[in-house]
Amino acid sequence: MDKFTKLTGIAAPMPLVNIDTDMIIPKQFLKTIKRSGLGVNLFDEMRYNLDGSEIADFVLNQPAYRQSQIIVAGENFGCGSSREHAPWALLDFGIRCVISTSFADIFYNNCFKNGILPIVMPQDVVDVLMEDAKKGANARQTIDLEAQTVTTSDGRVFPFDVDAHRKDCLINGLDDIGLTMVKAKAIDSFEHKAAALRPWA
Amino acid sequence: MTARTLYDKIWDDHMVDQAEDGTCLLYIDRHLVHEVTSPQAFEGLRMTGRKVRAPQKTIAVPDHNVPTTLDRANAATMTEDSRIQVEALDKNAKDFGINYYPVSDVRQGIVHIVGPEQGWTLPGMTVVCGDSHTATHGAFGALAHGIGTSEVEHVLATQTLIQRKAKNFKVEITGSLRPGVTAKDITLSVIGATGTAGGTGYVIEYCGQAIRELSMEGRMTVCNMAIEGGARAGLIAPDEKTYAYCMGRPHAPKGAAWEAAVTYWKTLFSDEGAHWDKVITLKGEDIAPVVTWGTSPEDVLPITGKVPSPSDFTGGKVEAVQRALDYMGLTPGQKLSDIKIDTVFIGSCTNGRIEDLRAAAAILKGKKKKDGIRAMVVPGSGLVRAQAEEEGLAQIFIDAGFEWRLAGCSMCLAMNPDQLAPGERCAATSNRNFEGRQGRGGRTHLLSPAMAAAAAITGHLTDVRDLMTETV
Numbered sequence A: 001m002d003k004f005t006k007l008t009g010i011a012a013p014m015p016l017v018n019i020d021t022d023m024i025i026p027k028q029f030l031k032t033i034k035r036s037g038l039g040v041n042l043f044d045e046m047r048y049n050l051d052g053s054e055i056a057d058f059v060l061n062q063p064a065y066r067q068s069q070i071i072v073a074g075e076n077f078g079c080g081s082s083r084e085h086a087p088w089a090l091l092d093f094g095i096r097c098v099i100s101t102s103f104a105d106i107f108y109n110n111c112f113k114n115g116i117l118p119i120v121m122p123q124d125v126v127d128v129l130m131e132d133a134k135k136g137a138n139a140r141q142t143i144d145l146e147a148q149t150v151t152t153s154d155g156r157v158f159p160f161d162v163d164a165h166r167k168d169c170l171i172n173g174l175d176d177i178g179l180t181m182v183k184a185k186a187i188d189s190f191e192h193k194a195a196a197l198r199p200w201a
Numbered sequence B: 001m002t003a004r005t006l007y008d009k010i011w012d013d014h015m016v017d018q019a020e021d022g023t024c025l026l027y028i029d030r031h032l033v034h035e036v037t038s039p040q041a042f043e044g045l046r047m048t049g050r051k052v053r054a055p056q057k058t059i060a061v062p063d064h065n066v067p068t069t070l071d072r073a074n075a076a077t078m079t080e081d082s083r084i085q086v087e088a089l090d091k092n093a094k095d096f097g098i099n100y101y102p103v104s105d106v107r108q109g110i111v112h113i114v115g116p117e118q119g120w121t122l123p124g125m126t127v128v129c130g131d132s133h134t135a136t137h138g139a140f141g142a143l144a145h146g147i148g149t150s151e152v153e154h155v156l157a158t159q160t161l162i163q164r165k166a167k168n169f170k171v172e173i174t175g176s177l178r179p180g181v182t183a184k185d186i187t188l189s190v191i192g193a194t195g196t197a198g199g200t201g202y203v204i205e206y207c208g209q210a211i212r213e214l215s216m217e218g219r220m221t222v223c224n225m226a227i228e229g230g231a232r233a234g235l236i237a238p239d240e241k242t243y244a245y246c247m248g249r250p251h252a253p254k255g256a257a258w259e260a261a262v263t264y265w266k267t268l269f270s271d272e273g274a275h276w277d278k279v280i281t282l283k284g285e286d287i288a289p290v291v292t293w294g295t296s297p298e299d300v301l302p303i304t305g306k307v308p309s310p311s312d313f314t315g316g317k318v319e320a321v322q323r324a325l326d327y328m329g330l331t332p333g334q335k336l337s338d339i340k341i342d343t344v345f346i347g348s349c350t351n352g353r354i355e356d357l358r359a360a361a362a363i364l365k366g367k368k369k370k371d372g373i374r375a376m377v378v379p380g381s382g383l384v385r386a387q388a389e390e391e392g393l394a395q396i397f398i399d400a401g402f403e404w405r406l407a408g409c410s411m412c413l414a415m416n417p418d419q420l421a422p423g424e425r426c427a428a429t430s431n432r433n434f435e436g437r438q439g440r441g442g443r444t445h446l447l448s449p450a451m452a453a454a455a456a457i458t459g460h461l462t463d464v465r466d467l468m469t470e471t472v
Helices: A087-091 A105-112 A123-133 A164-172 A176-181 A184-196 B006-013 B041-046 B080-096 B110-115 B132-140 B148-159 B182-193 B216-224 B240-245 B257-264 B317-328 B354-364 B381-389 B393-399 B449-458 B462-471
Strands: A006-014 A070-073 A096-099 A116-122 A138-144 A149-151 A155-157 B015-018 B026-027 B030-033 B058-062 B126-129 B144-147 B161-162 B167-174 B202-207 B231-235 B278-283 B290-292 B300-302 B343-346 B375-376 B425-428 B443-446
Touching: A006 A096, A006 A123, A070 A123, A087 A105, A096 A123, A105 A116, A105 A164, A105 B148, A123 A138, A123 A155, A149 B393, A164 B182, A176 B148, A184 B015, A184 B026, B006 B015, B006 B144, B006 B202, B006 B231, B015 B058, B030 B110, B030 B148, B041 B148, B058 B110, B058 B144, B110 B126, B110 B132, B110 B216, B110 B449, B126 B132, B132 B144, B132 B216, B132 B231, B132 B240, B144 B231, B148 B161, B167 B182, B182 B216, B182 B278, B182 B300, B216 B240, B216 B354, B240 B257, B240 B443, B343 B354, B343 B393, B343 B449, B354 B381, B354 B393, B354 B449, B354 B462, B381 B393, B425 B449, B449 B462
Parallel strands: A006 A070, A070 A096, A096 A116, B030 B058, B030 B126, B126 B144, B167 B202, B167 B278, B202 B231, B343 B375, B343 B425, B425 B443
Antiparallel strands: A006 A138, A138 A149, A149 A155, B015 B026, B026 B161, B290 B300, B290 B443
16 A cells, blocks of 8 residues: 655545536446456546547646546435445545545545545635645645644644544554454454354354 | 453453553454465474464355356356465365365355355354454344454464454444344444444444344344444344254254353353443334435435435535435435336345345245346355245246346355446445445435335335335
8 A cells, every 4th residue: 555644736626516426437347356447437427428528627637627636525425335336436546635514434445545644624725725635736635644734835834633543544554454464363363262152154 | 259241251252461561461252264364374384394373263165256256166156366276275175174164065155144044153253254244243242343463363273363352332222123124224224323443442342122133144243233333243132032043053062062061151240330431322113214315334324314414514525525415326316216226236244144035035026127137146155045945935036027147146246247337337245435446426315124125116216115004
């Protein structure tokens, strides 16, 4: 997993609420057995006409936002299916950070496993970041994970919360499985205990 | 000891390790696997030389891609990429030695129907699957939720999951349901009341008389859509109905082990005085048969209602409702029962069990679908299909003009040949009405199996109670 420390990039404004994982990556692209190559189909049905041509007014098709690395989104971003193809598609496009007032739980977890930082901010802050993002390609926002701050293009700084374990994994690009395998003895002893308490399980 | 909720109890009994920052390692009793969200996880194991830690607790079945037409034994009915995913699951199940129900097995079906049916899902367990509708298994008083593919790989390798504890949310449904009102109407009405983000950060426990009065299958329908309300999981405390459902299932305990299990299961309830972070109460008598009108499951109203206007809403929802009405081709003020439909889909992990088919067949018996309507019934598993045939339900559907299909996810998510065309309007017993969910440009109205059957007869969204009065 790629490390995430500090990012300065273009932020795309997507104020729509309840952007679901079917919108982020429609089901016909889930038939892959790989994690890569999904960026071209990110937001496919919002981004392309049926004939494959681009829908010009969709934000990521606009010249200013084609190189976006951040999305500022309406509430409940990533709701719906558990498909990790959603963060895979975002990452493959180049998105490393999504900011919203709330995220669906499974999507939120999936982001951290793929080096994407989802940031929860209160509505008034999201409103400020959304307006800033609307200024276009010259209005770059800076995400500093170490300091836990988002800085707007005109220098306003907003702090955010993130749990310590997830922050540590992102900053160091750590693999969860490797970390858990270190605790194999604790798992063995739990299994031993559970076999007595709940032998049917 | 302090009073605990059911969720607290299951959590405590599965905690392997807790870090100082509150991050926990939770033991997983059952890991369900399907073909869409698992190939990258198995590939990860291969690349790192890791094994499946507990293959005996891991159960796989292909369901999302599988065609449901009667000719599906012919591999040509699947697109090449679908076939590759199913074949990858065949191979991964064999290579890693996990329990497997291939397409050719009569027990094959939707993973969330097969798990309970085979007795893999039992009270007090932790159950995960790379699928958000894993919430279904909460009906047994099991802590069950969807995970992403990285987490699938983590569970395969370690039989644990890194988790932080969610908050406790009590959803109480008092009193009894009125005739024509079902578990689907309860679960949609709760989402209508809380919103699709109302449960985010919580585990819901559904309780109250109306929940106790539901069958196990009804309870599965309620918990299935907990995720649509944003909750990590939905739970219902086990009771005599739960034990009766589990008893004798192939993977349920037997003999003395059964007795020991029931003794433990009887401790699985929320203590008097347990702390709830959030509580809502709905009156069972107030719940009506409902349908969705928009592109979010929270866009739900009683069938007697009218299509709302964006100006009825505030904040970000105003734009979302305008977008939904444009997508759905609806006008504010239009009566919901005037909305004409093209297609009826009965099935899915929400409503593909035998009681769902019985409820639909009860409305359809001796009647025909309206001319020009495409209607299909897709049983949730091969065993549900066999039972429906034995009970004569299949014949009722066939006589009414429905297609009688083989088991799979089918048109719920249209990863298989069952899809809506652009603009095609469907009355569906599934769980999501998102844009494009059932096919690009497809328009989905979520409702109960009985309501879907009623719509098939009249050709428009219909209050099933009107048809029930006719038959009395």
